[in-house]
Amino acid sequence: MPSIDALDQRLQDLTLPYRPQREWIEGRGLLVVIAHFFSGVGAGIWLFSLALDYDAGLIISIVVMAVLAGGAHLAFLGRWQRFWRMILRPHSSWISRGLLGIALFLTGAILYVLPGVRDTTFGSAMLAVSILGMALILLQKGFVYLVSKAIPFWNISLLPFLHIAYALRGGAALLLIVAAAAGEVFDIDLLEVIKLWVVVSSAVLVLLYLVLANNAGPAAKRSLQELVAGRISPAFHGGAIFLGLVIPIFLGTIGSTAGLWRGLLAVVGLSSLAGDFFVQYCIVKAGIYLPIVGELPPARSYRGRPRLF
Amino acid sequence: MRYGMVIDLKRCIGCHGCQIACKAENGTRPGTLWARVLEQELGTFPNVRRFSLPLLCQHCRLAPCVEVCPTGATQKRADGIVTIDSDKCVGCRYCLMVCAYGSRHYQAEPWTYFPGNGVNPYEAMAYASHPTGVVEKCDLCLSRVERGLQPACVVACPAKARTFGDLHDRHSDVTRLIDERGAFRLREDTGACPSIFYLPP
Numbered sequence: 018m019p020s021i022d023a024l025d026q027r028l029q030d031l032t033l034p035y036r037p038q039r040e041w042i043e044g045r046g047l048l049v050v051i052a053h054f055f056s057g058v059g060a061g062i063w064l065f066s067l068a069l070d071y072d073a074g075l076i077i078s079i080v081v082m083a084v085l086a087g088g089a090h091l092a093f094l095g096r097w098q099r100f101w102r103m104i105l106r107p108h109s110s111w112i113s114r115g116l117l118g119i120a121l122f123l124t125g126a127i128l129y130v131l132p133g134v135r136d137t138t139f140g141s142a143m144l145a146v147s148i149l150g151m152a153l154i155l156l157q158k159g160f161v162y163l164v165s166k167a168i169p170f171w172n173i174s175l176l177p178f179l180h181i182a183y184a185l186r187g188g189a190a191l192l193l194i195v196a197a198a199a200g201e202v203f204d205i206d207l208l209e210v211i212k213l214w215v216v217v218s219s220a221v222l223v224l225l226y227l228v229l230a231n232n233a234g235p236a237a238k239r240s241l242q243e244l245v246a247g248r249i250s251p252a253f254h255g256g257a258i259f260l261g262l263v264i265p266i267f268l269g270t271i272g273s274t275a276g277l278w279r280g281l282l283a284v285v286g287l288s289s290l291a292g293d294f295f296v297q298y299c300i301v302k303a304g305i306y307l308p309i310v311g312e313l314p315p316a317r318s319y320r321g322r323p324r325l326f
Numbered sequence: 327m328r329y330g331m332v333i334d335l336k337r338c339i340g341c342h343g344c345q346i347a348c349k350a351e352n353g354t355r356p357g358t359l360w361a362r363v364l365e366q367e368l369g370t371f372p373n374v375r376r377f378s379l380p381l382l383c384q385h386c387r388l389a390p391c392v393e394v395c396p397t398g399a400t401q402k403r404a405d406g407i408v409t410i411d412s413d414k415c416v417g418c419r420y421c422l423m424v425c426a427y428g429s430r431h432y433q434a435e436p437w438t439y440f441p442g443n444g445v446n447p448y449e450a451m452a453y454a455s456h457p458t459g460v461v462e463k464c465d466l467c468l469s470r471v472e473r474g475l476q477p478a479c480v481v482a483c484p485a486k487a488r489t490f491g492d493l494h495d496r497h498s499d500v501t502r503l504i505d506e507r508g509a510f511r512l513r514e515d516t517g518a519c520p521s522i523f524y525l526p527p
Contacts, residue, residue: 024357040419095417095459102397112396112420166516167426307426310366311513
């Protein structure tokens with residue numbers, strides 16, 4: 018049965034001066050955020066697993082990217098059967114570039130992890146292909162929003178850097194959870210230091226982003242108000258700030274001085290992962306379109322008639 | 327050739343006739359308004375004026391929706407009309423994110439005008455060209471324009487507030503109005519160069 022509420026909502030939105038974007042966040046639109054979140058986590062895990070020489074992480078990365086990110090992307094589409102068409106315009110569309118990135122990543126990564134391939138020339142080529150795909154995915158996550166001049170809160174040049182930082186955070190966080198579950202299988206101390214550094218730097222990026230948004234015009238300022246004190250503030254303060262920044266920095270600092278144990282690793286990883294999701298959720302949810310009517314030119318004065326505006 | 331439209335805000339009386347004419351011509355589903363009218367206020371008290379702002383797809387010269395469409399479903403024709411091929415659209419809704427005018431509509435559900443009673447013969451015929459799971463928008467009544475007719479909203483306007491024509495023809499009514507009356511475009515700051523011009527209220 019069609020939802021009458023959704024119909025009324027759409028008609029009401031068309032009359033608002035500041036229209037919130039809903040298609041990429043509400044209902045099935047939430048799958049966009051989920052897809053971008055998991056594609057970032059998948060890319061981050063791949064990078065850290067390569068750096069730490071952790072084979073299970075490589076497999077996890079492929080599963081996250083193919084099943085969770087790919088599945089969420091497909092489930093979001095209105096006509097998923099035609100998804101292959103989305104790769105046709107990489108010269109102009111960031112969605113095409115993202116799909117190209119996923120295709121390159123999965124091709125390169127799956128062939129790279131096959132037994133007996135890794136130490137060959139072909140294996141090196143596949144590693145390069147997977148890294149190229151990973152880089153495209155990391156870039157696409159931010160640029161896909163950045164190009165929208167209609168939503169000034171997204172049209173801030175820092176956004177791609179923020180998404181890259183959070184993708185790396187997500188990858189490191191999932192690896193921490195894996196380490197907590199499986200016991201130490203790679204250099205945990207090194208990963209914890211990297212993780213703490215990425216968390217602190219992403220906190221700085223979030224702060225900078227909010228400052229830039231405050232100066233990006235009335236629509237962006239309105240988004241910022243929604244984020245800090247409006248309808249999105251519970252998710253922002255509770256999820257992005259407390260879970261995503263306060264807990265990881267606090268526990269990470271304790272861990273670096275008092276030593277690491279499995280429970281602590283798991284909590285840091287889980288809270289960080291949840292925070293990563295909420296940051297992306299909040300940024301997408303806070304998207305508000307430019308008012309359709311900006312500054313109108315003054316009416317021309319006509320004979321005998323006072324010019325009012 | 328580049329089709330465009332000039333809308334005289336001084337003439338528009340806010341009757342929403344264009345909205346209804348568009349509905350009748352294109353048979354769009356509930357919740358989809360290819361043409362719509364916003365009620366606006368201008369100025370500050372006590373010098374305030376209320377006016378109606380008719381809106382439709384702006385058929386931008388540098389349309390961002392064409393740029394970002396990953397499948398090529400959204401295309402710009404040689405005559406400047408931006409169209410959507412519903413057979414190519416995957417329903418990713420990226421075009422909705424970059425359109426500053428709210429002119430695009432994603433048809434998520436098969437909404438009908440009489441829920442629970444099925445569709446009447448008119449709806450059955452009209453909805454055949456409005457599939458769900460894809461994005462749709464105004465095409466300046468392409469089927470009429472190709473037959474040498476004017477868009478339905480232009481013909482239906484009782485105040486003759488709308489003028490349709492070729493923006494590249496120096497002698498057309500649209501270019502004359504733009505030159506003589508100081509026309510402006512909505513949200514020029516996005517750099518999309520719309521083909522719909524407005525005359526000040």
